[in-house]
Amino acid sequence: MSGSEGSAFVVVANRLPVDRIVAEDGRTTEWRRSPGGLVTALQPVLQAAEKGTWIGWSGDSSHIDPFTLDDMRLHPIPLDDEELRNYYEGFSNASLWPLYHDAVEQPIFRRRWWTSYERVNARFAERAASVAARGAVVWVQDYQLQLVPAMLRRLRPDVRIGFFLHIPFPPVELFMQLPRRLEILHGLLGADVIGFQQPLGAQNFLRLTRHLLDMKPKGHSVMVDDREVKVESFPISIDTASVEELAASEKVTRRAKEIRAELGDPRNIILGVDRLDYTKGIEHRLKAYRELLSEGRLAVPETVMVQVATPSRERVEHYRTLRSSVEREVGRINGDFGQVGLPAIHYLHQSYDRAELAALYRVADVMVVTPLRDGMNLVAKEYVSSRPDGDGALVLSEFTGAASDLKQAYQVNPHDLDEVKAGLLRAIQAPESDRRKRMRAMRRHLRGHDVKHWARGFLTALGVPETATAYNSGKIRETFTT
Ligand code: ADP
Ligand code: G6P
Numbered sequence: 120m121s122g123s124e125g126s127a128f129v130v131v132a133n134r135l136p137v138d139r140i141v142a143e144d145g146r147t148t149e150w151r152r153s154p155g156g157l158v159t160a161l162q163p164v165l166q167a168a169e170k171g172t173w174i175g176w177s178g179d180s181s182h183i184d185p186f187t188l189d190d191m192r193l194h195p196i197p198l199d200d201e202e203l204r205n206y207y208e209g210f211s212n213a214s215l216w217p218l219y220h221d222a223v224e225q226p227i228f229r230r231r232w233w234t235s236y237e238r239v240n241a242r243f244a245e246r247a248a249s250v251a252a253r254g255a256v257v258w259v260q261d262y263q264l265q266l267v268p269a270m271l272r273r274l275r276p277d278v279r280i281g282f283f284l285h286i287p288f289p290p291v292e293l294f295m296q297l298p299r300r301l302e303i304l305h306g307l308l309g310a311d312v313i314g315f316q317q318p319l320g321a322q323n324f325l326r327l328t329r330h331l332l333d334m335k336p337k338g339h340s341v342m343v344d345d346r347e348v349k350v351e352s353f354p355i356s357i358d359t360a361s362v363e364e365l366a367a368s369e370k371v372t373r374r375a376k377e378i379r380a381e382l383g384d385p386r387n388i389i390l391g392v393d394r395l396d397y398t399k400g401i402e403h404r405l406k407a408y409r410e411l412l413s414e415g416r417l418a419v420p421e422t423v424m425v426q427v428a429t430p431s432r433e434r435v436e437h438y439r440t441l442r443s444s445v446e447r448e449v450g451r452i453n454g455d456f457g458q459v460g461l462p463a464i465h466y467l468h469q470s471y472d473r474a475e476l477a478a479l480y481r482v483a484d485v486m487v488v489t490p491l492r493d494g495m496n497l498v499a500k501e502y503v504s505s506r507p508d509g510d511g512a513l514v515l516s517e518f519t520g521a522a523s524d525l526k527q528a529y530q531v532n533p534h535d536l537d538e539v540k541a542g543l544l545r546a547i548q549a550p551e552s553d554r555r556k557r558m559r560a561m562r563r564h565l566r567g568h569d570v571k572h573w574a575r576g577f578l579t580a581l582g583v584p585e586t587a588t589a590y591n592s593g594k595i596r597e598t599f600t601t
Contacts, residue, residue, distance in 0.1 A: 124252070125249075127252050129247055129251050129258065130173045131258070131259045133175060133211070133264060135173060135175035135177055136162045137152060137188065138150065139178050150188060157260060161173075162191075165191050170252075180203075194250060198239065201235065204235075205232045206232070209227075209235070212432050213227045214227060214229075221491065240264055240306070251275060254279070256278070256279045256281065257278050258578075259271070259280065261285045262284060266303070267282075268313075280309060281578070282310040283313075283577060284313075285355065286316075287492055287494050288320035294327055312348070315350075316353075316494040321350045325350050351580060355520075355573050356570045356572065356573050357504060357565065359566055363505070375479075378478055382482075385422060389484070389485045391426040392502075393488075395431050395438065396438070398493060399489070399490045402444060403489050403534070405426070405464075407536055407539040408424055409448070409451070411544070419458060420461040424465070425465045427469070428445065428467070429468075445466075449464055481505055484547070487514045488514065488521070495521055499525060500524070506562070510558065513561070515529065517531065524564060524568060527557035529542045529546045
């Protein structure tokens, strides 16, 4: 079914841009911004589109009717307990997530997870088919929904289908481990354009079509029957103008001053902001910090570290283990090097609104981003664009997509602890002129390569430039009450 009055532009992602929160009274429902880079990037894109719809999970199992929020038409999809365990925590986050991130944790495969993955993908495809107007553009997002493009094509051959993978796409040798690898490839090939963060991801995918399906890719595309599928890279970014505007606001400027005072007005503030995820290299940076303190190359209270770790996927075993080991290490560092009222590290296992994060970015003399593997890492980009004073220093893992964009960062190999330590010291001790020069170049890059540029590039490849140019920067609110 397709309504002629349906949506001309449909985003399909595992999560809605907002999570449903039921207040303690059990009656009031709030919608709060969902975690992660996908939402940060896509929300302004959808807000700017004419008649745009976002299909995604509401964060719980209730059936909720479609509703409009902050210029977005939202279609919640419920997941029941079994689907939460098998589709979301299982196949998506215990098989695919670690496998696609270089297997930095051992991927787990369970046969029963697959059935659930297929069933939930079919539900998303059916909903997209019923919401999309004739000839609409449907943009499917990320590893949780890799079967949707082919399922949707079967239901609605008239729509243009894009797929974008927000995380890395692994090399052939790793992908070959995946049970159901053929189904995944066929699922993705249902799209007209398959987008990756990096050229290497696109190359890996094209190699696989040759290796597993005996296809003959040419340049950036491959033929599936008579249909051309484009396979290209489109590095994602942030809404640079709105990040810059927020960071320069009076409220954030005032709050930044308060935070510095609350931290005891130290000379060096080192900041980490991540979802609490084992791909982010949080343990590596903590260890580097501890060694620098223990060698006397850094000292408290002159230096202080703040680590914000957003709660994430808390029932998945890998994440539980990570949380214990990060918290143990934080305790150890504070036990060994803290003083009364002056901890060496402030650890915050909480979500914050954008203004509070912007204030943290503004006071951070050094931002430390050390993923072992990351599709992009928008935190690094947000930091750079949140410095209207033109100062600051970014220590950045070379294994992030962001490292290709932010070439002037102090880049490190997070596996090499000595290099992380040296990178931190370099950033702390760099002359102001060097720091400013680097930040200026990175800020300039992000102005020309913002999320609008990303969306336009992808949608143009999909053959819909008019949707792309309709984009203009939307305002992002944090909490909404219905
Ligand atoms: P990922 O998508 O893997 O989580 P990214 O760095 O690409 O990593 O994106 C993370 C996004 O989540 C950023 O936009 C960042 O501002 C946001 N974020 C990170 N930590 C928090 C937090 N504690 N509270 C609110 N938002 C956060
Ligand atoms: C990353 C993924 C997203 C995901 C987000 C938050 O950004 O690429 O698809 O939504 O993390 O993870 P969660 O499992 O909480 O949705």
